[in-house]
Amino acid sequence: YLSNKQGKQGYIKYVSLVILTLQNATLGLSMRYARTRKVEMFSSAAAVLMAEVFKLVICIVLVMQESRSIRKGFQSMYATVILNVKDTLRVCVPSFLYIIQNNLLYVSASNLDAATYQVTYQLKLLTTAFFAVIVLKRKLKKWQWFALGILAAGVALVQLSSTEKKDSEISTEGQSRILGFGAALAACFISGFAGIYFEKVLKESDISVWMRNVQLSLLSLPFGTITYLVNNEGSMKTILKGFDGFVWYLVLLQAAGGLIVAVVVKYADNILKGFATSVAIIISCVASMYLFNFILTIQFAVGTMFVIGSIFLYGYVPKKPDPRNNLNV
Numbered sequence: 296y297l298s299n300k301q302g303k304q305g306y307i308k309y310v311s312l313v314i315l316t317l318q319n320a321t322l323g324l325s326m327r328y329a330r331t332r333k334v335e336m337f338s339s340a341a342a343v344l345m346a347e348v349f350k351l352v353i354c355i356v357l358v359m360q361e362s363r364s365i366r367k368g369f370q371s372m373y374a375t376v377i378l379n380v381k382d383t384l385r386v387c388v389p390s391f392l393y394i395i396q397n398n399l400l401y402v403s404a405s406n407l408d409a410a411t412y413q414v415t416y417q418l419k420l421l422t423t424a425f426f427a428v429i430v431l432k433r434k435l436k437k438w439q440w441f442a443l444g445i446l447a448a449g450v451a452l453v454q455l456s457s458t459e460k461k462d463s464e465i466s467t468e469g470q471s472r473i474l475g476f477g478a479a480l481a482a483c484f485i486s487g488f489a490g491i492y493f494e495k496v497l498k499e500s501d502i503s504v505w506m507r508n509v510q511l512s513l514l515s516l517p518f519g520t521i522t523y524l525v526n527n528e529g530s531m532k533t534i535l536k537g538f539d540g541f542v543w544y545l546v547l548l549q550a551a552g553g554l555i556v557a558v559v560v561k562y563a564d565n566i567l568k569g570f571a572t573s574v575a576i577i578i579s580c581v582a583s584m585y586l587f588n589f590i591l592t593i594q595f596a597v598g599t600m601f602v603i604g605s606i607f608l609y610g611y612v613p614k615k616p617d618p619r620n621n622l623n624v
């Protein structure tokens with residue numbers, strides 16, 4: 296029974312990592328495409344809000360499944376979310392931050408090409424490490440600090456190389472690289488802090504990931520609505536303006552991404568998550584060359600190699616010497 300269970304968990308781990316890789320690559324490209332199409336533009340704040348609605352519905356279903364009955368599921372949700380309001384409010388922090396983060400990612404995708412955006416966003420490894428040291432009092436190894444330095448250098452190289460040829464098919468008017476870069480950078484800080492905070496909340500109690508995500512999404516709805524209203528002059532009437540099939544697909548892809556992140560952190564870990572995203576960068580770069588006339592310069596390629604290399608170096612865990620192998624040394 297045990298080996299069967301382990302086999303199943305290993306299977307979930309690898310399947311979730313492969314799905315995360317594909318989701319990451321597709322999301323970057325799709326966001327860029329959605330923001331540069333010459334059609335009536337949708338509100339990105341509305342897309343973020345809709346993704347939270349999807350996530351909430353999916354997580355409620357998963358909590359029911361966990362409790363093995365609809366009634367028990369509702370009972371345990373009532374007990375955790377409503378009766379334990381103080382604890383629910385603790386999840387307010389990442390909930391608010393993820394809404395801001397997801398909005399910033401849209402700003403970034405609107406102003407930077409998909410490949411540059413994807414590489415820059417990897418700086419979240421740096422910010423995550425920073426907050427892990429500060430908040431969780433984790434210690435980093437020497438080579439991990441070195442890896443973070445290489446990562447920053449790689450992103451700088453990518454940022455300094457100019458990319459994406461002007462094309463009549465894609466509207467690049469009114470785009471600002473500085474704004475895109477600034478938004479990606481801010482999203483990195485938020486991703487780092489929210490990720491670590493959520494990990495702390497998750498590990499300090501035995502409330503399940505899905506229940507935590509119900510709390511997360513439930514609180515995201517008011518925050519997401521306020522963000523939308525602030526951005527759209529307080530009118531809810533036109534919230535779904537410009538929502539065609541492609542935008543709905545994008546919203547689902549983003550919602551699915553959040554849930555896959557949760558599964559990956561549960562069954563694998565944050566380091567494997569880093570590997571998955573680095574493979575996603577390669578897919579994004581190759582696809583960008585075909586889809587967006589992206590020009591791969593040497594500077595960009597070297598920068599990307601730095602970023603990917605640093606993710607591997609950061610995740611490197613030296614094997615403890617095995618006494619049985621000592622004879623072979």
Ligand code: C5P
Binds near residue numbers: 397419557
């Ligand atoms: O890039 P990063 O790993 O910070 O992305 C996190 C994304 O996953 C955010 O869009 C956030 O909304 C989502 N998320 C989630 N549930 C979690 C953790 C993250 O929906 N438990």
